[in-house]
Amino acid sequence: MEFNYLNKSSFLFNGTDMYQRFGIQLTEEPQDVFQPGLRPRKTTIPNRSGAYDFGARFYDERALTLSCVTTRIIERAGVREISYLLSKKGTIRIWNEPGKYYVGRLYDAIELEQLRRVGNRFALVFSCEPFAYGETIQRNFQGLYAPNYTGTAATPTRIEITNTGVRDAVGIRIMQIDKKVA
Template sequence: MLSFVFNGKDSFKDYGIFIEKRPNVPSPKRRVSYISIPGRNSSLRYDEETYEDITLSVECAVIGNIQSKIDDIKAWLIGSGESDLIFSFQSDKKYIAQVVNSIDFEVILKITSRFVIIFNCRPFKYSVMNEVINITSGTGTSVLNRGTVKSRPLVKVYCSGNGAFVINNKEVKLIGIEKPYVVIDSELEEAYFVESGILSNANNYMSGEFPVLDVGNNIVTFNGGVSKLEITPNWRWL
């Protein structure tokens, strides 16, 4: 029986909802613009190297006294906002999704109802087990990206004073670090300190592009005042 987990709740275990038909999963559309130029063959292409969101339509059914569950089901699905979505048929991957339709229940029998959930999802699937990679040697560590697209990691850099780390020959420099560590968040494209749960901007303490992890092997080094890296890789799949 197919089911899903959304915002930490299991559709079948918590609400008796199961998926009647495995949903079609479209590939995200790559954003590419085409410009026609008079007198020139073909078109000029501008590739943004970004992707559109995807939409998943999930046909569901629930067995039992639906009247006693409707309010709770709607509150869960609609009230969760953008949350992690994990299907039982691919439990090691997750989407970041939000329900975008009203939930209309069609009563088939007294104890069975059907309905459709439409999820708007970010373009990529992410690894459920987003394990932190600890790097304590600055001389060169290989990090393998088994995903199908570049990932945008979160890097916690333990640094005193000035230092730098390098991923695939692209250097990020850190200047005048006086906190225990600084966080370089490539997804948000922000650098910040965390102290007693409070974030403070650290963009002025770094220079260089926010790092990415290419598909395949990535070589990571560090130097200067950097003593350790903790990389949350955020592996992604199309």
């Protein structure tokens, strides 16, 4: 699914355009940390200064704050629908990161009554998985292909090989080269 808003007014949650459907508009660029914190793996040892560090490799969740305003009156049934929609874990797509999405959920309650008045401001704070995801890329090719991964975290890759010819496919080599940071 291609996601490319021309304005800064909306976000998608689980495929629902919150501005178009409910009149919930973003008031500013979403606030989140560029990189979530590393999860420390340390232990203190008695009679020794400091702590022993086992090396941090994994990241904590990230908080993604969306500052919003209501642009129209939302009837009680609409408020219930919003409550139901936001009660689940889902994908969050934002105008300033085309081709990327977060996976998260709300844990903090929002005062739903404030959605029933025009111009009310509120924040949605999603607890998200550490990194943004990119769209699934599918390529059909013959011969040599070197995928260009532009992400910042290790990600699983699925390679599916289909032989459409009449002869056996032989000599297939797949190499993994870890990305080096310059």
